[in-house]
Amino acid sequence: MTLETPLSRLQAIGLTPQLLAALSSPLSEGDGHALLRVAEVHRDALVLHDGRAPLPARARPALIQALAAEADALAVGDWVLAEHNRFGECWVHERLPPRTQLARRLHDGRDKVERVVLASNVDTALLVMGLDHDFNLRRLERYLALVRLAGISCVVVLSKADLCADPARRLRDALALAPAGVEVLALNTLADDARALLAPWLAPGQTLVLLGSSGAGKSTLANALCAAEVAATGGTRRGDGRGRHTTTVRTLHPLPGGACLIDTPGLRTLRLDSEAGDVAGAFDDIAALAPMCRFRDCRHEGEPGCAVRGAVAPERLKSFGKLLREAQRDTMSALERRELVSTWKARQRAGRANLKAKRG
Numbered sequence: 001m002t003l004e005t006p007l008s009r010l011q012a013i014g015l016t017p018q019l020l021a022a023l024s025s026p027l028s029e030g031d032g033h034a035l036l037r038v039a040e041v042h043r044d045a046l047v048l049h050d051g052r053a054p055l056p057a058r059a060r061p062a063l064i065q066a067l068a069a070e071a072d073a074l075a076v077g078d079w080v081l082a083e084h085n086r087f088g089e090c091w092v093h094e095r096l097p098p099r100t101q102l103a104r105r106l107h108d109g110r111d112k113v114e115r116v117v118l119a120s121n122v123d124t125a126l127l128v129m130g131l132d133h134d135f136n137l138r139r140l141e142r143y144l145a146l147v148r149l150a151g152i153s154c155v156v157v158l159s160k161a162d163l164c165a166d167p168a169r170r171l172r173d174a175l176a177l178a179p180a181g182v183e184v185l186a187l188n189t190l191a192d193d194a195r196a197l198l199a200p201w202l203a204p205g206q207t208l209v210l211l212g213s214s215g216a217g218k219s220t221l222a223n224a225l226c227a228a229e230v231a232a233t234g235g236t237r238r239g240d241g242r243g244r245h246t247t248t249v250r251t252l253h254p255l256p257g258g259a260c261l262i263d264t265p266g267l268r269t270l271r272l273d274s275e276a277g278d279v280a281g282a283f284d285d286i287a288a289l290a291p292m293c294r295f296r297d298c299r300h301e302g303e304p305g306c307a308v309r310g311a312v313a314p315e316r317l318k319s320f321g322k323l324l325r326e327a328q329r330d331t332m333s334a335l336e337r338r339e340l341v342s343t344w345k346a347r348q349r350a351g352r353a354n355l356k357a358k359r360g
Contacts, residue, residue, distance in 0.1 A: 009051025013037055013252075014121060014207045014260050019079055022096045036092075038078040038120075039252040046074065046092060048082060049252060057082055057090035067095070075101070075117040076250040076262050077207060102150050102209065103273040105330050113330050115273055119209045119250060119262045124201045125154040128212035128221060129174075131164035131186065137177055138319050142270045143211055144179065145282040145323065149274045155201060156184040159217035177316075179284055189220040198225065204258025214266030222263040226253050276327040283320050286312055 007015075014037065023035070039054050040047035046057045059074055067073050074080070074095060081094040098120035106114045125147045129140055140156065147154040156178055161167040167186060174184050187197050201208060202225070210218040223229055250264045272279060281287055286308055290298065294305025300317055301309075309317065 006050070010035060010037070011051075011205055012258050013049060013051045013254050014077075014205055015079065016099070016205065019096055019099060019121070023081075033081050033083050036080055036082055037252065038074055038076055038080060040249055041074055041076055042249070048080070048090065048092075049254070051254075055090060057092055059092040063093060063095065071115045073117050075120045076252050077120040077122060077209075077260075079121065100150055100152050102146065102152065102211075104146070104267070105271040105273050106269075107271060107330065118211075118264060121207055122150075122152050122209045122262065123206045124208045125152050126157050126198070126201075126208055126210050126221070127154055128157045128159060128189075128210055128216045128218045130160040130216045131158050131167050131170050132160045134160070134213055134216050135164070135170055137173060138315065139213065139270070140174065140177060141316065141319050142272070142323070144177075144182070145272055145279065146211075146270065148179070148282045149272060149278055154182055155198070156182060157189075157198075157221065158184065158186040159189045159221070161186050161188060189217045189224055194221060194224040195227070202255060202257050202259040206259040207252075207262065208259060209262040210264055212266060214268075216266065218263060218266070222253065222261060225255055225261055227256055271326055271330065272323060274327055275331060276324050279320075279323050279327050283316075286317070286320055 015035070034050065036048040036050050036055075036057075038046055039049040044058065046059060047054050048057045049055075059080075064074070074092070075098075078098060079096040080092045081096075082090050082092045084090050100122050101120050102118040102122060102125070104116055104118060106116055125143075127140065127143045127147070129135060135158075144154065144156075156174055158167075158171060158174060164170060171184065171186050178184050185197055187194050195202070210222060212218050248265055250262060253261045253263065255261055274282075280290070286300070289308045289311055290300075292307035293300070293303070295303055298306050298308070299321070300306050300312075301321070312320075
């Protein structure tokens with residue numbers, strides 16, 4: 001029989017030698033510092049996990065401020081150092097640098113762009129999309145770009161085949177869109193074989209995250225993988241098949257076989273946390289063809305000698321251009337965005353004036 005130790009318990013919820021080496025100083029018994037993993041993040045409170053049970057905690061203001069200065073924050077999946085004070089309260093005072101980090105940008109529609117960290121130290125993302133009304137290849141492109149830019153492998157999980165008139169055709173469409181090496185699985189998240197189909201990614205110590213829109217079946221899949229009712233589930237709206245946000249907080253769940261699963265609420269909007277150049281690298285087919293364009297700065301829109309426009313589907317190229325423009329706008333200063341808006345307004349006025357002149 002193997003003797004359970006604090007280190008072995010942490011390894012069972014994803015601690016790797018690389019993360020252990022990132023500690024500023026070696027841990028020793030009785031020094032009052034504990035290495036724990038963030039299982040939930042609430043506004044001013046945390047839930048940590050020691051490999052055996054969750055415990056409530058809070059982060060020191062100095063740590064929160066230091067991370068915020070770098071447009072960063074504590075997230076589910078982070079590894080942290082914490083200690084108990086004389087009142088028995090648990091306080092986090094250090095975060096280990098995350099090996100991987102999933103983040104998106106939120107734009108308030110005016111001048112403020114905020115970076116939101118979704119999860120840290122993830123090995124594989126399960127991109128869940130229903131084969132019913134939830135099926136959207138353009139949205140899938142965004143999720144694929146998100147995980148690609150984060151350096152995380154992924155599996156596309158297509159659910160609700162029983163609600164689709166032609167699941168085989170939609171499966172072919174998703175397979176054609178997925179980059180080389182990305183598995184696409186169609187499964188029934190309510191069936192007993194869901195865990196068996198995903199077994200290759202559920203090895204001990206692995207961390208997975210569920211990503212997708214509301215109503216895609218993430219919570220149902222979480223319950224199947226955990227072999228317990230860990231997440232509330234609900235139906236979708238009759239009109240458009242959209243979900244009702246039954247999951248409201250990101251939560252880390254240890255799985256029976258030794259892996260960990262991070263369940264997340266559905267994302268209404270997904271803006272990539274990246275520079276325009278990085279977005280271009282996330283589209284392998286476009287990146288491979290772009291050097292063959294006549295002009296180096298070809299935007300693949302109307303330029304002569306474009307090698308991309310005739311070889312890539314118009315919908316995919318349109319989605320690529322939209323992501324590029326979003327990334328460019330999000331990295332502008334407030335003044336630059338206002339100047340850009342003024343430029344476009346001036347062009348619109350000039351266009352209307354020219355049209356009016358032509359009509360006499």
